[in-house]
Amino acid sequence: MIDIERKFLVNGPIPEGEDTPIQEGYLSRNPERTVRIRTRKDKANISVKGKISADGLSRYEFKQEISMEDALNLLKICEPGVIEKTRRAIKWGEHTIKVDIFHGKYDGLVIAEVELEDPDQPFEKPEWLGEEVTGNLKYYNSNLT
Amino acid sequence: MIDIERKFLVNGPIPEGEDTPIQEGYLSRNPERTVRIRTRKDKANISVKGKISADGLSRYEFKQEISMEDALNLLKICEPGVIEKTRRAIKWGEHTIKVDIFHGKYDGLVIAEVELEDPDQPFEKPEWLGEEVTGNLKYYNSNLT
Secondary structure, eight states, rough: OOOEEEEEEEEEOOOOOOOOEEEEEEEEEOOTTEEEEETTTTTTEEEEEEOOTTTTSOOEEEEEEEEEEHHHHHHHHHOOOOEEEEEEEEEEETTTEEEEEGGGGGGOOEEEEESSSTTTTTOOOOOTTTEEEOOOOSSSGGGGO | OOEEEEEEEEOOOOOOEEEEHHHEEEEEEOOOOEEEEEETEEEEEEEEEEEEOSSSOOOOEEEEEOHHHHHHHHHHHHOOOEEEEEEEEEETTTEEEEEEEGGGTTTTOOOEEESSSSTTTTOOTTTTEEOOOOGGGSGGGGGGG
């Protein structure tokens, strides 16, 4: 099963939701074996992803929790471009819209993401969402450097 | 404190000792943030090393145990040059000599290592040790690819 994620820029005042601070850094951005450090509130993990399979459907993933202290030290030696953002989860009808509000170098960038069960599932875009940027690699995590 | 490790090639029949099978692969060999997967008998870990400090004395290191199943999957996506070797630990007087017997691509390569407490500590080289290769980067792990 693949998750269908549609991504949007954000126009207008963002509704209230549950905020989670996130930091993300890459020890390697090589698409054959990306190594990512992530903190999320008071938890942290290291994850490794293999390359996307020839049929585009699957990707090996390893993820393990690590201590916050280790994560903060590891973020210091990550490749340049450690991301700090606040993720706001907003209930919207039957969906949860996740809005990433970037800080630091990307201050001002706000990207919303909604996960659909299949590409044809209807999704009525609220007014505060702007241009759809699904598939525009510029807005994908590992390309924000 | 730095460990002083002297490395030698091996000439003669290797004495008996305690054998440990080891596999090592790199998710990244970038010297600013190497990421290594290692299995050692029935244990496995992931480790990350930062770059060597300007004074050459220290290097940030993170190490965490992972499951053998995860390690074997991660070794499959490591950079080419996963090493398989048997490490034999041999008691020799007051020292323990570690002999790495390589398999696979490096079949035939045997490297012995002895750790000294300081560079001037005397070490009487047994007959079965050959040429000293301390400092010869060709024989260091991350360069065996």
